[in-house]
Amino acid sequence: MMKQMTIYDIAKLANVSVATVSRVINSTAPVKDSTRKKIEALIQQYQFQPNAMARSLLKKETGIIGIIVPDLTNPFYTEVLAGAEQEALTTGHTFLLTNSVGDYQKESQYLSIMREKRVDGMIFLGGRINLKIGDEELDQELIQHASTIPTVLVNGTVKGNALTRVATDEYTGTCMAVQHLIECGHKQIGFLGGEMHMSTTSTKLRAFKKTMREAGLEVREEWILTDSFSIYSGRKQMEKLLQLADKPTAVMCVNDFVAIGAIKTAVDHELTIPDDMSIIGFDDIPLSHHFIPEITTVSQEANELGRTAIQVLQKLMNQEKVKKHTVIEPKLIVRKSSARLN
C-alpha cells in the first residue's frame, strides 16, 4: 500500500496549522501570500489529493445522497434509481445506496448510518412509508432524522404528511386500468397481489372498487386475492383463482411482477392470454414490453419519478421553497395481455 499524504502531513511540512492548509484548499479565508505559496508548492510536490472527508468536515458537506430502497431486485426501483442518478450527476452528488429488503429494523440501522455518514440529503423509496396504517414509532424516528437531514419520500408518506414527498397518482392510474377492462366489455373482474397493510395495495383496491361500482358492476370478494408483490405471489394467487368454479374474465394486478406470475400460471393451465382472460399489471417495468404476451400496464413514469425526487431534494438541500407534495401523472399502456371480451 502506498502511503497517502494527509492534510496533517502537509501542515507539518509547511509548519502551519491544519486550519491554515484547509483555508488554502477551500479558499474559505485569506492566508498570507508566502504561506499560501509554500502550501501550494507542497500540495503540488506530493500530489496531495485533498481528502473529501477532511474537507467536508470543515464545509459540513459530504456530496453524498443517501438512498433507502426496499427491493433492488424489482426493476421498478432500478428504473427510479436510473432517473435519480442522471439528475444527481448534474450537481456531482453520489449515492450511498442501501437495500432494506422491506425490513423496518434494517431501515432504522440504515437511517443511523446515513446520519453517521452525514449525508447531505436522503431519498426514502419505500418500506415503512408505505404502511396503510403508519406505525407511530417508526414514523417518529424518520421524522426525527428528517429534521437534521433534508429528506424526500417517494410514493409514500408518514403520519400527518409531515415530510416532503413525490408520488405517482396510483389511485387515478388504477381507475384508468379498470376502466379500460370495462370498456373492453368485461364485467367480471378480479384483483391480484399486494400486501393488505401496504398503502399501495389499499389505494389501488379503493380505486378498483370505486370504478367497478360506478360502472354498476359487482365487486366479488372471492376474486380479490392479495398476498405480496412478487412473481411467486402472482403465480400462487392465480392458482387459487383458477380453482374457483366461477372465474373472472379479467384481473387487475397490483404490479407487473404479479401480472407476470399470473400470466405464467394461467398459461401453465392451458389458458390463452388474453383470449381466455385479460390480465393487467402496474409499473411498466421494461420487461412488460418483452413478455409473451406483452403486458398491458400503467406506467408510473419511474425515470421521471426518480429525476423529480432528486430535483425536489436539491431544492431542500439549498433551503429553497418546495411543494410538500409533487404528483406524477400515470399513463395507461395498452398492449397484448388485455382484449375485448369474446
Added chain:
Amino acid sequence: MMKQMTIYDIAKLANVSVATVSRVINSTAPVKDSTRKKIEALIQQYQFQPNAMARSLLKKETGIIGIIVPDLTNPFYTEVLAGAEQEALTTGHTFLLTNSVGDYQKESQYLSIMREKRVDGMIFLGGRINLKIGDEELDQELIQHASTIPTVLVNGTVKGNALTRVATDEYTGTCMAVQHLIECGHKQIGFLGGEMHMSTTSTKLRAFKKTMREAGLEVREEWILTDSFSIYSGRKQMEKLLQLADKPTAVMCVNDFVAIGAIKTAVDHELTIPDDMSIIGFDDIPLSHHFIPEITTVSQEANELGRTAIQVLQKLMNQEKVKKHTVIEPKLIVRKSSARLN
C-alpha cells in the same frame, strides 16, 4: 434544522482538546479519570452521536465499501449485490454504490470519488475489466487506485492479472450448454448477442466453437450474430437470423436478456419454442424461471459470486492472504426453451 453537537463543541464545553474527546470515544489511549468522566457526562447530556467521519478520520476507516456496477437494470448484477449485501452486513459495512452504465469516463470519475471518500475497499463489477484487449491507460488507472484501496474484480481482469479477482468459469459453463444442445441432437447451432470487444463474449465464443468442433460440427459464421447484451439486441439479432434461407435449429445466447429477446422475436414470427428452435441463455436471472417458455440457462451462481467477492475483500482489508483468483463453478439448468431435435 436541529443543531447537531460536534466533537468540537464537546471539546470546548469540557475545556479539553478534540484529541482528548476522541481518545475517550474511541478508547485509543488512557485519559485522566476526572477528565474522562466530565466528557462522558457531556456526551450523555447532549446525546452526542460521534460523527462517523470524524471518528474514521482518526481510525482511518470509513466502514464503506465502494461498488462500481455497469448496469443496475440487469438483474444479474442486482442478484450479485444481494449476495454481497448479506455478507457485508456481517461486518457492518455499507455500500457506496455507483452505476457506470459501462462508460469508462464515468468509471474514472467514480474511482476518484471512491478515493476521495476513502472507502475501506472496492468491488469492481464490470466495465473496463471486461475488455477483451485491455486498455493500457484504463488498466493502469485502476491498478493505481487498487494500490491504495483493497480491490476485488468480479468476472473481469486487468493486464497481467495484476489484481485479485472472483469469477464464474464462463468458459466451462458455455461448453456445458452447447454440449446439452448437441446431446439433444442439434447439429446446426448459432450464437447470439454480446459485444465482440468484451471478454465475456470472446470467452463464450471460444468455448462455443471448441465444443462444436470437438463434436465434429461445423461453425457457421453467418449464424454468429454478436451485438450487445440487451433484450433489444436479442430481438434484433433473431430478426436477422430468421431472414436467412438456411437457419440453425438451436441458438446459444450470450446471456438471459438476449435469450428473452430472441424468444420474443421468434414467437412474434410464429415459431414455437422449443419445438421449432431451441434457445439457451446464460446467467439464470430469476425471470428465466418465469418466462414463457421457461429458459434453459447456465447459472452463474450470482448470489454466491457476490458473497464470495465480499469474503475475499474482507480478507484483503484485514491484510490476510488471499488467492489471486477464486473460481465459482457454473451449473447447467435445463428448462423448457430447449428440447430434442424433432
